[in-house]
Amino acid sequence: MTGSQVISILGVMTGLKTLLRLERVLCCGGVMSQLCALRCEAVRLAHWRAAGSHCLNPLPSTVWTCIPPTTYQLTRFMATKHGKSSGKVLKPKPKQEKQEVEIKQRMTVSELAQAMKRDIDHVYEALLNTSFDLDSLEPDSVLEEEWIKEIVKRSGMKFKWAKLTEDKVRENKDVERQPPPDPAVLVPRPPVVTIMGHVDHGKTTLLDSLRKSQVAAMDRLTFVLPFAVQLPSGERITFLDTPGHAAFSAMRARGTLVTDIVILVVAADDGVMKQTIESIQHAKKAKVPIIVAVNKCDKHEADPSRVKQELLGHDVVCEEFGGDVQAIHVSALKGDNLLELAEATVTLAEVLELKADPTGQVEGTIIESRTDKGKGPVSTVIVKRGTLRKGCTLVAGKAWAKVRFMFDENNQAVSEAGPSTAVEIVGWKELPSAGEEILEVVSEQRAREVVDWRCYVEEQEKLKEDMKAIEAKQQEHEESYKKERESMAHLSWKQRKSAMYRANKQRMAFRPSERVESQDLTLPVIVKGDVDGSVEAILNILDSYDADEQCQLNVVHFGVGDITENDLKLAETFSGTIYGFNVAANKSVQQIAAKKGIPLKLHRVIYKLIDDLKDELSSKLPPTLEENVIGEASVLATFDVTVGKKKVPVAGCRVQKGQLDRKMKFRVIRGREVLWEGRLTTLKHHKDDVQTVKTGMECGLSLDQDVDFMPGDEIVCYEEAEKQQKISWDPGF
Numbered sequence: 141m142t143g144s145q146v147i148s149i150l151g152v153m154t155g156l157k158t159l160l161r162l163e164r165v166l167c168c169g170g171v172m173s174q175l176c177a178l179r180c181e182a183v184r185l186a187h188w189r190a191a192g193s194h195c196l197n198p199l200p201s202t203v204w205t206c207i208p209p210t211t212y213q214l215t216r217f218m219a220t221k222h223g224k225s226s227g228k229v230l231k232p233k234p235k236q237e238k239q240e241v242e243i244k245q246r247m248t249v250s251e252l253a254q255a256m257k258r259d260i261d262h263v264y265e266a267l268l269n270t271s272f273d274l275d276s277l278e279p280d281s282v283l284e285e286e287w288i289k290e291i292v293k294r295s296g297m298k299f300k301w302a303k304l305t306e307d308k309v310r311e312n313k314d315v316e317r318q319p320p321p322d323p324a325v326l327v328p329r330p331p332v333v334t335i336m337g338h339v340d341h342g343k344t345t346l347l348d349s350l351r352k353s354q355v356a357a358m359d360r361l362t363f364v365l366p367f368a369v370q371l372p373s374g375e376r377i378t379f380l381d382t383p384g385h386a387a388f389s390a391m392r393a394r395g396t397l398v399t400d401i402v403i404l405v406v407a408a409d410d411g412v413m414k415q416t417i418e419s420i421q422h423a424k425k426a427k428v429p430i431i432v433a434v435n436k437c438d439k440h441e442a443d444p445s446r447v448k449q450e451l452l453g454h455d456v457v458c459e460e461f462g463g464d465v466q467a468i469h470v471s472a473l474k475g476d477n478l479l480e481l482a483e484a485t486v487t488l489a490e491v492l493e494l495k496a497d498p499t500g501q502v503e504g505t506i507i508e509s510r511t512d513k514g515k516g517p518v519s520t521v522i523v524k525r526g527t528l529r530k531g532c533t534l535v536a537g538k539a540w541a542k543v544r545f546m547f548d549e550n551n552q553a554v555s556e557a558g559p560s561t562a563v564e565i566v567g568w569k570e571l572p573s574a575g576e577e578i579l580e581v582v583s584e585q586r587a588r589e590v591v592d593w594r595c596y597v598e599e600q601e602k603l604k605e606d607m608k609a610i611e612a613k614q615q616e617h618e619e620s621y622k623k624e625r626e627s628m629a630h631l632s633w634k635q636r637k638s639a640m641y642r643a644n645k646q647r648m649a650f651r652p653s654e655r656v657e658s659q660d661l662t663l664p665v666i667v668k669g670d671v672d673g674s675v676e677a678i679l680n681i682l683d684s685y686d687a688d689e690q691c692q693l694n695v696v697h698f699g700v701g702d703i704t705e706n707d708l709k710l711a712e713t714f715s716g717t718i719y720g721f722n723v724a725a726n727k728s729v730q731q732i733a734a735k736k737g738i739p740l741k742l743h744r745v746i747y748k749l750i751d752d753l754k755d756e757l758s759s760k761l762p763p764t765l766e767e768n769v770i771g772e773a774s775v776l777a778t779f780d781v782t783v784g785k786k787k788v789p790v791a792g793c794r795v796q797k798g799q800l801d802r803k804m805k806f807r808v809i810r811g812r813e814v815l816w817e818g819r820l821t822t823l824k825h826h827k828d829d830v831q832t833v834k835t836g837m838e839c840g841l842s843l844d845q846d847v848d849f850m851p852g853d854e855i856v857c858y859e860e861a862e863k864q865q866k867i868s869w870d871p872g873f
């Protein structure tokens with residue numbers, strides 16, 4: 141048997157890809173020409189198959205089980221070549237419904253073959269005569285959507301998308317809020333009050349005076365810590381402390397969700413400001429009534445009437461203007477009138493008839509959560525319904541807890557917390573997010589079930605979003621692919637392939653340089669904060685970043701807790717910087733960071749962290765060239781001097797301003813046109829070569845390029861200095 145016979149039989153038996161491989165191995169002389177013939181044959185065969193045959197399984201002896209008349213000639217050609225004939229009468233096959241193939245994203249070659257009920261070679265063959273690089277194709281290679289569709293089409297089949305079957309199968313295991321309680325079981329509950337207002341209007345001082353503690357002196361931007369105040373009459377008020385900084389507006393918005401009453405602090409010496417208005421809007425949106433605390437009334441320049449007048453413009457109508465908003469004049473600093481403020485709050489609470497059911501399953505809200513070194517994940521919660529006790533099983537978002545300990549605002553362990561009470565809970569398996577709703581469940585197993593379900597739902601949502609994004613991307617891709625193919629329609633497949641190769645090569649060559657450039661102008665950052673709220677606040681600020689055209693800011697990771705080695709790994713991978721707010725980095729982390737040169741920046745004040753980030757962004761920018769004019773001269777006369785055989789034009793000038801310095805750069809200007817820029821070759825005063833010529837002096841100069849000077853031309857001498865650019869991003873503080 142000759143080599144070509146062996147190959148031809150193998151080619152038909154083992155499939156085209158094997159043939160292509162053999163072809164490479166036996167790529168010599170006579171065998172090659174026979175191989176070419178055989179390849180043509182296989183290609184024609186593949187063409188025929190692609191044209192719509194439904195019986196693609198050749199028998200080893202090249203006898204075909206059923207052959208449509210359109211391929212009759214081909215069959216004859218093959219039969220003659222191998223000296224055999226099937227001897228069967230060929231009948232036209234009735235037209236059949238196209239076979240349907242269920243496809244999905246990212247199918248592999250063997251998966252597609254299986255879905256088509258064909259062997260793998262069929263996929264290879266269908267890709268013949270396309271721009272697809274067959275050499276790199278393996279059975280487990282993932283095919284792009286466009287190719288999956290092309291293969292199905294070329295096989296004379298039609299596709300339909302496979303469904304995500306899991307959707308219907310899983311049963312909803314979520315936990316629901318209980319129905320509204322029976323009014324008969326309701327008992328009065330203390331009001332939950334949020335203090336809001338513009339920066340520096342005295343919120344913290346007011347809270348501290350109410351709490352009679354001295355925490356005001358500390359930077360308390362970190363987390364919301366509710367506390368209860370008891371009036372001499374016995375009534376209680378739960379206060380939520382929400383920092384007034386703009387960065388915390390999201391947290392404030394959340395604060396209003398659990399709030400019954402907002403105390404709006406307005407400094408009597410400053411009046412209604414931006415965040416006063418924002419606070420009013422939050423309260424109105426949440427339909428929470430307001431009490432105005434006109435603060436700093438002890439100050440000379442205090443003008444409480446002006447404050448109330450200004451509030452009118454924002455639909456806050458105080459009682460003296462006929463409205464129902466109580467305004468109490470206080471001095472948070474001196475503690476004046478605070479009892480009146482508390483009493484006004486209790487009065488309003490009575491009007492609101494605040495009641496809750498202290499029995500039944502617990503419902504509440506996470507106000508803040510953080511990781512405590514000793515206690516692990518800890519959250520501050522406000523109970524809205526039921527009575528929280530040690531041992532309760534709670535679910536909040538995708539986190540669950542078996543309550544191990546509870547602490548009040550003085551860090552004292554408590555055993556139960558009823559409606560409107562704020563407590564710190566220890567016992568979470570994961571850190572819940574601030575703002576999440578807490579619901580009690582009957583058992584740990586039920587909690588796990590709920591969390592599992594919620595994770596599943598989130599995954600599904602994400603999957604849907606991903607699919608949408610993938611589809612959009614694919615459509616875009618398909619369109620450009622179509623265009624590419626249209627522009628190559630007149631070319632042979634070889635020409636087409638080499639054109640595509642050239643295009644790819646160009647693209648590949650372009651990428652590294654692009655990458656280098658974008659690497660320089662991207663700042664990857666990792667943000668860590670002590671609590672959920674501070675990380676959110678920082679991310680909210682970063683959301684306002686709008687200087688991408690100067691340098692891209694890329695948050696590669698964020699989270700709650702101290703800096704870990706994992707953060708370092710991420711920073712190292714992305715060449716990024718770690719920013720920590722109110723978190724620590726232990727010695728080993730610091731040492732690794734220092735050793736690997738990973739920037740690790742820890743701050744305790746948010747605006748300082750942002751300033752630091754701005755500086756780092758600015759440092760990434762290339763310096764700009766700034767021009768300083770050193771002197772100006774005007775051309776009075778022109779003449780040529782002979783240097784060797786060459787005539788060199790010379791300008792006779794007078795220095796009008798500053799001085800001309802030979803070392804510096806020069807420019808010749810005529811009218812508004814710049815004729816030349818460059819260096820001088822000579823600068824002479826009378827007959828002497830000089831370095832500088834000062835104002836009022838005359839000189840002769842020639843340039844490094846011939847310019848036809850004219851009297852009246854201006855000569856400008858300047859120096860270029862590099863100037864560090866500043867990032868244009870302004871986060872507003």
Ligand SMILES: Nc1nc2c(ncn2[C@@H]2O[C@H](COP(=O)(O)OP(=O)(O)OP(=O)(O)O)[C@@H](O)[C@H]2O)c(=O)[nH]1
Binds near residue numbers: 338340383385471473
């Ligand atoms: N004279 C006077 N000063 C006050 C009064 N209340 C607060 N201050 C001062 O105003 C400044 C700001 O007070 P804070 O309580 O920190 O104001 P804040 O609204 O909590 O500020 P942020 O937390 O930054 O939003 C401090 O210097 C206080 O001492 C007051 O009733 N009278």
